[in-house]
Amino acid sequence: MTQSEEPSTQPRLIKKYPNRRLYDTHTSAYITLVDVKQLVLDTAVFQVVDAKSGEDLTRSILLQIILDEESGGMPMFSATALSQIIRFYGHAxxxxxxxxxxxxxxxxxxxxxxxxxxxxxxxxxxxxxxxxxxxxxxxxxxxxxxxxxxxxxxxxxxxxxxxxxxxxTRSMFSAFPFKPPVPPSDKDK
Structure with a gap:
């Protein structure tokens, strides 16, 4: 196996340009979201970065592919499931x-x-x-x-x-001298 045939440990780099085009540095060609989806299906390891800033955009591209798939004929997630997932954002x-x-x-x-x-x-x-x-x-x-x-x-x-x-948690905090809150009596009202 020659140096060029050895599998790379680096992810395949795809650059996203301001004109919203994706450039695959591995093939030296512009690609589409359909091509990126095929990379996912082929279990290729890749990373999408902003061509100007170098910011990692992989997650946003994958979410865009999911959105396209969900907008198609057979969505995987119901509106209820998506609502429940959204409710977890910002939650502990x-x-x-x-x-x-x-x-x-x-x-x-x-x-x-x-x-x-x-x-x-x-x-x-x-x-x-x-x-x-x-x-x-x-x-x-x-x-x-x-x-x-x-x-x-x-x-x-x-x-x-x-x-x-x-x-x-109860057993851990039982060693501390906390007093439980006393409910207000009718007299205090």
Whole structure:
């Protein structure tokens, strides 16, 4: 393997110019959001930066791709789900929510990969994209039930964790001489 053939540890650099055009420095060509989406689908590691300031714009470009996809025919998120996500911004649990979503998406992808590997083991490579789509359509209710059970278990685990944290906080602060607030009596009114 020559020096030029070695895989780069640096992310593929895409520069965004003021005219809103994206320039892929790897291919030395202008690209579109569709091309960036394909990089994501190909699991390419890339970074989008402002050509002038060097500011990292990767997240905003990815959000733009999600917006385009959500505006298409089959959105992934309901208005309710999006509203609930928005409510977490500025909330004390914002960081926890981001990590929670990321971990759950990764768990879902792991399940999907495992199912694909198992299908290859049973059917070899003859299980093409069309057959996989049909299989998933048939299995969708079962998968939704499985995911619902997973979410319920996750919710219960989170409630247990919250209870444990509350108990630990109580025991930690019980050593301090705080007096509990006294509710006002009828005389004080």
């Amino acid at each position: 649990m914002q960081g926890v929510m981001g990590t929670y979503l990321e971990k759950n998406i990764q768990a879902f992808m792991d399940i999907q990969d495992r199912m694909a590997e198992q299908s290859k083991g049973m059917y070899g490579n003859q299980f093409g994209p069309e057959a996989w789509t049909q299989f998933m359509n048939v299995q969708a209710p079962m998968l939704q039930n499985m995911m619902s059970n997973y979410v319920d278990q996750s919710k219960n685990l989170f409630v247990q964790m919250q209870d444990q944290m509350q108990d630990q």
